Amino acid sequence: MDFLLPLFGRFHPLFVHLPIGILFFAVLLIFLSKKKKNNFSQVIPIAFLTGTVFAFLSAISGFFQYQHEGYTWETVRIHLILGWCTVALSAWLYFSFRSKPDVTKIRKIQSGGLLLILILTGHFGGNITHGDDYLFEVLPSGLQTFLGIEIEQSKPLELPTENWEELAFYEGAIQPILNHNCISCHNPKNMKGELDLTSSEGLLGGGEGGKIVNQGNAENSKLFSRLILPKEDEEHMPPKEKRQPRKAEIELIKAWIENGGSMDQTLGDSKVSTSLISQFFAKEKIPFYPKTTLQGISSDTLSKLREKGFFIENIALDNPLLRVSCINFPAFEDKDWELLNSVSEHIAYLDLSDSKASASILDSLGSSSNITVLKVNGLEITGENLFSLKNCQNLKLLYLNSTDVTMESLSLLDGHPTLEKVYVFKTPASSQEKKNFSFELETGDYLLPKLATDTIVY
């Protein structure tokens, strides 16, 4: 029967709401009582009695929960003590009302005290389940600072990929970096070095050593120079045991100071390099294969195609898209493409390398709009059919190794919206002058130099 106590403990969240409601109601009755009439004298003791009973059940079940669910004493201490205070105080009020049902001023103060303890108990209990910052999290940051709440470190700086030019350099980029890295020690409540970095005023006001921003001169601005000191240096900021800012963040602070350290300049007006900015772009995880609403192909169809010799498999267990390869079907010819008609829309990865297919197979691929990877290594492809690949609107990787394509024919693919990389190792194109295309071109033919050290016997 070991489970009974933990089970009882788990009723704690249920019980706790009852004394809160009932005792609140009891205190309300006391404050609503008319001195002379004493109209609630019958109800008040009952309210306190039920309130006490449930407060007691809550406290007991809470204790078991603390015992069995791995809470530390540190976590529950104040909640537990206040809980038992609530039980004691409401019990005492019950007995005193039973013996003498008058509502006096003293009793109003006592019950007011009970209400306060009750609220605090509930608050600290809520903090245990929802976290210390549950209530204050939603307050505006200015109000949080005013209330002296330890400022939760904000998220690292992320810039939008579009219209970042219009963002204010300071407000949109520098302050978020400071919020993320500095203000846990440099805020109005905790001004280490008499420095407050939560606002532009604080930043420009400087700290105990004077100004920290020397507009236009990053090397002489402590805001920057102390970040790049060696970690072991006493003056290095943030202190070495704290999380260190990213290189790009330091670079951006430097750039801001060098650009004049202005408060209202926009990112677009500054001379910050786009490559630095791009390091702050939110990393959107774009899946490699296109998203699709296609229905999956039945396993019957797949096994029939496997019998024909195709390697055919879903790219992932719950993904209807297919990987198809002729690795076990070297005799594949153009006419065999018809076999794949029923699944052509589903093909995301197609490998026809070293098969007997001709260049005109590329013309047939138009209906396979999901092809992302296409391998046609070793086929007799000279060029013009490449134009048909414009129809493959998801094509990202194209393998044309050991084909007869030339730079000129590759220009047919220039401007393909999704094509990322084309492999043309061992083709006429690889020995021709490289052209600039919208996609990356891998021509291969790597050589390793002969080094003297290659042949030394050590």
Place this chain on the structure above:
Amino acid sequence: MNQLERLLNEFLQQKLQNQTRRHFLMDCVSKVGGLAMVPLLFGCEPGTIKKSQGLNLSDRDLNPLAPLPPPFAPKAKSIIYLHMAGAPSQLELFDYKPELVKYDGKACPESLLEGRQFAFIRGVPNILGPQAKFSQHGQSGAWVSDYLPHFSSVVDEVAFLKAVHTDQFNHGPAQLFMQTGSPRLGRPSIGSWVTYGLGTENKNLPGFVVLTSGGKTPDAGKSVWGSGFLPSVYQGVQCRSKGDPVLYLQDPEGMTRDMKKSVIQAINSANEESFKDFGDPEILARINQYEMAYRMQIEVPEVMNINDEPEAIQKLYGTKPGEESFANNCLLARKLVEKGVRFVQLYDWGWDTHGTSKKESIDSGLRQKCQEIDRPITALLLDLKQRGLLEETLVVWGGEFGRTPMQENREGKVQGWKGRDHHGDAFTMWMAGGGIKKGASYGITDDFGFAGLDERVSVHDIHATILHLMGFDHEQFTYDFQGRPFRLTDVEGELIHSILA
């Protein structure tokens, strides 16, 4: 009585003799019992002739190497794992420790030795400074020593893990740990897990091929590519590095392909009979292996022949046709991956540089080993890259542990050569290719290169990451054995996000 009749009679007699009382009793147990189980297990499922034996066989049991889709879209479809058996010194190759120069020849601080156990170091050893010259390379500024001059030109393709740690400091257990996730025998190797999960793509080739070089197989023996508790059809197929890759691939004179086929069919039908009798799944593995061996005759002679490769490629790798060499194995690895093999495991022996002889010294033997692999691994990365195979092939390089910053003092004596002892607290591995962030470096070690300070990575973390790139969630990828599900990463392992592209 003619000859045929005599043979037939002999056969019948033999058959009767084979049926002993034990067989009869066993048949009674398995078949009568099995008969009772049939309706319970299979109800009225049609078309399960084989299943009506009373055995719960899935399609997977009958066709264990058929390809399967991975649970998630993979970043890599094959792996080439380069294991430097004996454990190379990270302090001479990748983990540059200028501070160590100052302490060269001085006694090791006691704080490093307190409560520690080493394989050979006794008492207080001296510190041994880095013996190689280091410089930064590529856009990523990775530190690589002059022991690997070619490799330093491709560091931008690679992600380094500089604070890998293991809890084993002897070769056998450490190699088992690195390859199977447990320092003790009995667990499947990474390659077995992968082929179990994905099958083989090329029906004429096994999914998991092992090649060795350096004159010896790893200390832990063939268990490092064993299948552990998985069916043995998933174990690595070791190909010989010299001479015929697989013995008896050529049919002997007078034996035609058709004859061979009917021989294998006859053997397999005999095996099927005994499978029906005993129901041992290992018999299925044997049937599958005979079939695989027959099919391998088609593809293997071509794939395993590096002589047909153009001269430029031979030069790139620095191959030595006809010899056992790491360079040949690297080229073979590329060819196998190109032909759809899932997992190619290379072992190169000879990295155990204790300083007990010139061959086992840091300044001479290690340098020689580095020279042997420098060009081939660089060539492998470049060759995979130019063919576009690096997009979908994961290359892993590493040993089973690292080496001490202290000079080894076996039996309390200073060795005649500069050497380092086994050390597992911090060592370097690298990965490249499918799904790996190019030019990344993860892991920081202390000034002695003795222990990882930050971004430490365990062997389980590496396994979790490898499985992730192949399309598996290492926590979901399990096999039931002895009453509980087993994982490659057991109950540990965390993805190394920082080196993922």
